[in-house]
Amino acid sequence: MSDRRTIEVTVNGVRHTREVETRLTLGDFLRHELGLTGTHIGCEHGVCGACTIHLDGAAARSCILFAVQAHGCEITTVEGLAKSDGTLHAVQQAFRDHHGLQCGFCTPGMQMTITAFLAENSSPSEKEVREAISGNLCRCTGYQGIVAAALDAAQKLRGA
Amino acid sequence: MGARNVGAVVKRVEDPRFVTGHGRYTDDIVLPGMLEMAFVRSSEAHAVVKSLDTSAARAVPGVVAVWTIADLGAIAQKPMVQSYPSPAIKQNFTQHPLAKDEVCYVGEAIAVVIAQNRYIAEDAAHLVTVDYESLPHAIDVREAARADAIPAHRGAQSNIAATVAWKFGDAAGAIARAPHVIRETYRQHRGAPHSIEGRGVIAQHEPAADQLTLWSSTQSPFLVRRYLAQYLEREEAGIRVIAPDVGGGFGPKAGHYPEELVAALVAMKLGRPVKWIEDRREHFLTTTQQRDQWWDVEVACEPNGKVLALRAKCIHDNGAYLPYGLLLCMTSIVPFPGPYAIPAVEVTLDCVFTNAVPTSPIRGAGRPCAAFIMERTMDSVARTLGLDRADVRRANFVRRDQFPYETGGRLPTGVTIQYDSGDYAACLDMVMKSSAYTAFEAKRAQAAKSGRWIGMGIASYNEDTGLPPYEGATVKVLPSGRISVELGSCSQGQGLETIVAQIAADQFDVDPEKVIVKTGDTAISAIALSTVGSRVAATAGPSVHLAATQVRDKALRLAALQLEAAEQDLEITRGAVHIKGVAERKVTLGELAKRLVSNVNVPLPNGFTPGLEATAYHTPERPVYANGSNVAQAEVDIETGAVTLLDYRVAHDCGTLINPMLVEGQIVGGVVHGIGNALYEHMKYDPDSGQPVTTNFGDYLLPIATEIPPIRLEHMESPSPLNPLGVKGAGEGGTIPGIACIVSAVEDALKPLGVKLNEYPLSPERLLELIDEKRSAK
Numbered sequence: 001m002s003d004r005r006t007i008e009v010t011v012n013g014v015r016h017t018r019e020v021e022t023r024l025t026l027g028d029f030l031r032h033e034l035g036l037t038g039t040h041i042g043c044e045h046g047v048c049g050a051c052t053i054h055l056d057g058a059a060a061r062s063c064i065l066f067a068v069q070a071h072g073c074e075i076t077t078v079e080g081l082a083k084s085d086g087t088l089h090a091v092q093q094a095f096r097d098h099h100g101l102q103c104g105f106c107t108p109g110m111q112m113t114i115t116a117f118l119a120e121n122s123s124p125s126e127k128e129v130r131e132a133i134s135g136n137l138c139r140c141t142g143y144q145g146i147v148a149a150a151l152d153a154a155q156k157l158r159g160a
Numbered sequence: 161m162g163a164r165n166v167g168a169v170v171k172r173v174e175d176p177r178f179v180t181g182h183g184r185y186t187d188d189i190v191l192p193g194m195l196e197m198a199f200v201r202s203s204e205a206h207a208v209v210k211s212l213d214t215s216a217a218r219a220v221p222g223v224v225a226v227w228t229i230a231d232l233g234a235i236a237q238k239p240m241v242q243s244y245p246s247p248a249i250k251q252n253f254t255q256h257p258l259a260k261d262e263v264c265y266v267g268e269a270i271a272v273v274i275a276q277n278r279y280i281a282e283d284a285a286h287l288v289t290v291d292y293e294s295l296p297h298a299i300d301v302r303e304a305a306r307a308d309a310i311p312a313h314r315g316a317q318s319n320i321a322a323t324v325a326w327k328f329g330d331a332a333g334a335i336a337r338a339p340h341v342i343r344e345t346y347r348q349h350r351g352a353p354h355s356i357e358g359r360g361v362i363a364q365h366e367p368a369a370d371q372l373t374l375w376s377s378t379q380s381p382f383l384v385r386r387y388l389a390q391y392l393e394r395e396e397a398g399i400r401v402i403a404p405d406v407g408g409g410f411g412p413k414a415g416h417y418p419e420e421l422v423a424a425l426v427a428m429k430l431g432r433p434v435k436w437i438e439d440r441r442e443h444f445l446t447t448t449q450q451r452d453q454w455w456d457v458e459v460a461c462e463p464n465g466k467v468l469a470l471r472a473k474c475i476h477d478n479g480a481y482l483p484y485g486l487l488l489c490m491t492s493i494v495p496f497p498g499p500y501a502i503p504a505v506e507v508t509l510d511c512v513f514t515n516a517v518p519t520s521p522i523r524g525a526g527r528p529c530a531a532f533i534m535e536r537t538m539d540s541v542a543r544t545l546g547l548d549r550a551d552v553r554r555a556n557f558v559r560r561d562q563f564p565y566e567t568g569g570r571l572p573t574g575v576t577i578q579y580d581s582g583d584y585a586a587c588l589d590m591v592m593k594s595s596a597y598t599a600f601e602a603k604r605a606q607a608a609k610s611g612r613w614i615g616m617g618i619a620s621y622n623e624d625t626g627l628p629p630y631e632g633a634t635v636k637v638l639p640s641g642r643i644s645v646e647l648g649s650c651s652q653g654q655g656l657e658t659i660v661a662q663i664a665a666d667q668f669d670v671d672p673e674k675v676i677v678k679t680g681d682t683a684i685s686a687i688a689l690s691t692v693g694s695r696v697a698a699t700a701g702p703s704v705h706l707a708a709t710q711v712r713d714k715a716l717r718l719a720a721l722q723l724e725a726a727e728q729d730l731e732i733t734r735g736a737v738h739i740k741g742v743a744e745r746k747v748t749l750g751e752l753a754k755r756l757v758s759n760v761n762v763p764l765p766n767g768f769t770p771g772l773e774a775t776a777y778h779t780p781e782r783p784v785y786a787n788g789s790n791v792a793q794a795e796v797d798i799e800t801g802a803v804t805l806l807d808y809r810v811a812h813d814c815g816t817l818i819n820p821m822l823v824e825g826q827i828v829g830g831v832v833h834g835i836g837n838a839l840y841e842h843m844k845y846d847p848d849s850g851q852p853v854t855t856n857f858g859d860y861l862l863p864i865a866t867e868i869p870p871i872r873l874e875h876m877e878s879p880s881p882l883n884p885l886g887v888k889g890a891g892e893g894g895t896i897p898g899i900a901c902i903v904s905a906v907e908d909a910l911k912p913l914g915v916k917l918n919e920y921p922l923s924p925e926r927l928l929e930l931i932d933e934k935r936s937a938k
Contacts (some may be wrong), residue, residue, distance in 0.1 A: 004900055023279065032277075037188035038181015040407070042356040043440040047857035050356055066242075078181035086262045092179040099825045103653025104178030105357040105407025111179065131867040137857070139356055139408050141825060142832030143865040 037083030051134030102140035205850025244485025267445025329504025334469035338460030350450035351841035358408020358438035403680035409652035492526025617905025625889025626698025632686030641750030648688025650680025694889025788812030803923030834898020
């Protein structure tokens with residue numbers, strides 16, 4: 001049961017070399033091996049999106065990826081969104097400005113999905129934003145504040 | 161004094177940690193030497209556990225122990241504590257921390273594996289073999305309610321846990337005499353909670369002090385401590401329960417659960433901390449849900465739509481155990497007659513055991529069920545008498561001049577039900593205006609020309625919020641000058657830290673962001689109950705206000721001494737007390753606080769108690785009643801049964817708004833919970849096997865962003881006279897009318913076909929059945 005491999009990953013700009021069990025999920029690797037607990041595990045079957053991270057720039061679900069699949073990859077987690085001086089990313093700031101979060105549990109995954117989406121579509125319509133986050137579940141907000149946050153962040157990022 | 165914070169849009173003080181991934185939820189906490197648990201759970205709906213073989217599991221490297229109930233010690237051989245005892249409970253089945261010999265629902269915990277990590281614990285749990293002797297099961301609640309039903313518990317005389325009634329006036333007489341009596345049958349289903357963070361617990365025992373500490377993803381740290389203490393026969397003082405950041409609650413996290421007890425017992429027995437984190441499958445199988453209710457309703461009314469009486473009988477599917485007493489049942493019947501002045505009500509409810517997951521309140525508890533009955537009733541009166549739905553509601557509303565209004569109902573404690581304030585008709589007018597209600601028929605006719613079936617729904621509600629007895633609060637001025645607020649109450653995302661910071665900040669003219677707020681820990685001395693029932697803003701909120709006011713008064717009194725001025729000549733600006741109009745003759749709050757800390761051989765000023773702090777309790781005798789009206793527009797594709805929501809409008813009144821942005825978030829989130837209940841969420845069981853068949857997010861649908869229409873809100877503020885802030889709760893006011901409003905809209909869209917909707921959820925399959933029935937009849 002303990003088939004192990006050594007992997008090298010770059011997470012939020014920091015290079016890590018670790019020996020891991022082949023069955024360790026990427027989400028658990030980030031949380032338990034690297035202590036990056038901002039990535040949340042909500043359903044463990046790839047539906048709720050709380051565990052979304054960026055894998056080589058693309059949004060991906062870390063609960064249904066194995067850590068070994070990320071070997072050689074660049075990963076960004078929610079902890080890597082803000083600048084090193086603490087300045088929030090436009091998406092993070094917009095979440096706060098538009099009450100795009102309540103309990104905060106889906107928030108990191110939502111933000112990672114939206115930042116990846118806005119990198120591809122800098123001027124989305126409301127409908128496109130709703131489609132973009134339709135793979136992320138939020139039980140608190142009813143999504144309205146999240147959609148408003150994404151649209152506002154898009155505008156700020158275009159202006160920046 | 162600067163601008164007031166109460167009433168303003170203040171950005172949340174919680175958010176910086178949450179948006180950066182620095183929240184601290186239960187699973188984020190790691191203790192030295194901590195082990196993890198996984199449970200072996202029943203695969204049978206109803207069975208006797210004849211034997212277990214744990215040998216293979218115990219042999220897995222990394223496994224520390226595999227235990228059944230027998231291993232948990234003499235203290236754990238009894239069933240769990242009944243959270244809400246009541247003389248009305250006839251059969252009080254609560255479950256054991258681990259099953260003794262009988263299992264009564266799929267998912268009931270039978271054994272626990274403790275291992276170095278969860279992966280190993282789950283490997284081992286799969287290797288435990290359980291030898292079951294299957295028993296017949298009860299899964300259909302109407303069958304289970306019959307006198308000759310298969311018992312959900314071996315040897316039980318019946319499946320009736322309790323029969324409860326709610327009555328005032330002479331309903332039978334009114335129904336016998338009325339010109340119109342309408343009879344309808346309704347079916348309701350409320351599904352599962354699905355906070356995105358499941359439950360979770362860490363237990364740690366320090367033998368030297370015999371101190372047990374639990375971190376639990378709970379809404380009720382004080383109640384978890386109380387029930388743990390009762391069960392474990394320990395003093396509450398020896399137990400500390402902490403609710404760290406909690407990723408949503410919605411009701412089911414308000415109870416106490418077997419896993420919390422098992423974690424405590426394991427930590428004490430092994431002398432090592434243990435963690436259990438619920439996975440989504442376990443959430444489907446074991447976290448309490450709200451299930452089916454069948455209602456038979458008779459309504460007596462006059463030709464003008466004025467309702468004279470309502471008589472109803474409800475069969476309530478309670479699931480396998482009664483962890484939460486009759487709270488859910490009572491909240492299904494006590495809300496009658498909602499916002500209406502109806503002179504006679506008689507509702508009885510049978511609480512019925514089945515072999516399904518146990519139940520507890522979920523957002524709104526039984527209130528959305530009662531509102532569904534009341535609102536469908538208003539629509540049925542309109543339909544039967546050919547009246548407008550809004551007119552029928554108007555004809556029945558409690559009028560503005562009737563407040564405080566006594567419904568005629570009385571709680572078991574003897575307290576009369578009394579609505580404190582509001583203007584229900586004006587709230588309805590607001591939403592009718594914003595939704596262009598009167599212009600809808602023209603819009604419908606236009607849509608019909610292009611083959612579209614659109615409808616408008618309406619629902620009104622009121623809600624008992626801010627339930628007694630209290631949530632305490634301590635406000636302190638720290639020697640640094642910072643203000644601190646400590647509450648035992650906790651938040652699951654509502655923004656409690658922000659609103660209490662706003663309330664406290666107003667007394668000292670400081671920035672709410674600078675207020676230090678601690679919540680959710682039984683080590684905090686101010687006593688709390690639970691964050692449930694839209695009650696904390698209206699209980700803890702006024703307590704914070706009272707405590708902060710006392711601290712402010714004390715600060716002014718002490719400053720008067722130090723500045724040699726009269727108290728009435730002083731004011732507080734930006735955290736300093738100064739003589740009005742003379743900003744430089746001042747003393748800072750920090751300096752005042754330092755004067756009241758313990759300084760060697762410095763006596764306190766004459767007449768002063770230690771510390772610039774106060775603890776206060778707002779102790780209401782009654783709830784305060786929020787209200788509102790909603791209007792939804794929906795379109796039905798009559799070929800596929802698919803429903804599209806086009807628009808949703810809310811006018812609501814939760815008294816004084818502490819933070820309009822947060823209230824809006826609560827209402828919109830609540831509406832969407834109602835959308836899920838009305839259209840998507842369905843916890844299904846296979847009648848033959850008693851197996852749950854919707855145990856993942858592919859089979860059980862939560863509302864997603866693309867399905868949600870624009871939701872627009874208007875606030876009305878009728879301050880409550882019953883607390884010093886005038887506030888009422890808002891956490892459930894979206895969900896309570898939401899289901900009824902959407903069903904009303906869908907029914908209205910199908911009005912040309914004459915489809916009557918007395919049920920939810922409205923799946924496309926079910927709608928097509930109902931549409932086809934009507935089409936084939938034509």
